[in-house]
Amino acid sequence: MRRHQGLRLRAAKLAAAAAALKRQSGPHLKFGEPPFSLAFLTDAHRAPHPLLVARVLPRESAVILRDYTMRGRAGLAAQLKSVCSARGVKLIVGADMALAKRIGADGVHLPRWFSPAGPLPGAMIVTASAHDAQELKRAKELGADLALLSPAFPTGSHPDSESLGAAALKRLAAASPVPVLALGGVDETNAPMLAGPNVAGLAAIGAFLD
Incomplete structure (x- = not known):
């Protein structure tokens, strides 16, 4: 019970921070309403209980299945789909269109190393990872609805990677051809630093953990 309360509180704080980023994009959000403004990315090592997180996410947020x-993985995807559907949360499957279709996922996620073999399903949400202007352009060319732009700040997932910092992330987002979610070391305390044109929300792993 205590774990659920802690996770629920973390999710609520992050949802508020994501909503504030989306709201502050205001008329500068060039591409209409994004499919979601808050996403939890699975990570078997850092967040070994993704179903617990999925059960406390607010409606209209998303789970992006990595791992x-x-x-x-297919069994976990099916379990996540059941939980997400019951909660009004979107499930995005990374780098496996066949699995996404089989379980009725809401979308697919395209990491930088993954190139789809064929056309993407038009009815599905498409997200893509991006780390610079070129990868943001690639996200657009692939038909992505959102790009996860990272790393915003130093992060536990990639401790040796150089982070963009708030100024560079906002500059990239403002020029991006798709809306972005800020990813990498983002939580409710530093998210306000990222508010700016085309920053539609945030995505996180560790920030969801109590």
């Missing part, structure tokens, strides 16, 4: 090589 590309994990054993039993």
Whole structure:
């Protein structure tokens, strides 16, 4: 019970921060309403209980299933789909269009190393990872609805990667051909630093953990 309360509080704080980013984009959000403004990315090592997080996410947020090589990934995807559907949360499957279609996921996520073999399903949400202007352009060319732009700040997932920092992330977002979610070390305390044109919200892993 205490764990659920802690997770629920974390999710609520992050949802408020994501909503503020979206709201402050205001008329500068060039591409209409984004499909969601808050996303939890799975990570078997840092967040080994993704179903617990999914059960406390607010409506209209999203779970992006990564863990590309994990054993039993299809089973986890099906479980996440059941939880997300019951809560009004979108499920985005990373780098596996066949699995996304099979379980009725809401969308697919395209990491930088993944190139789809064929046309993407028109009815699905498409998100893509991006780390610079060129990858933001690629996201547009692939038909992405959102790009996850990272790393905004130093992050536990990639501790040796150089972060963009708030100024560079906002500059990239303002020029991006698709709306962006800020990813990488973002939480409710530093998210306000990222408010600006075309920053539609945030995505996180560790920030969801109590």
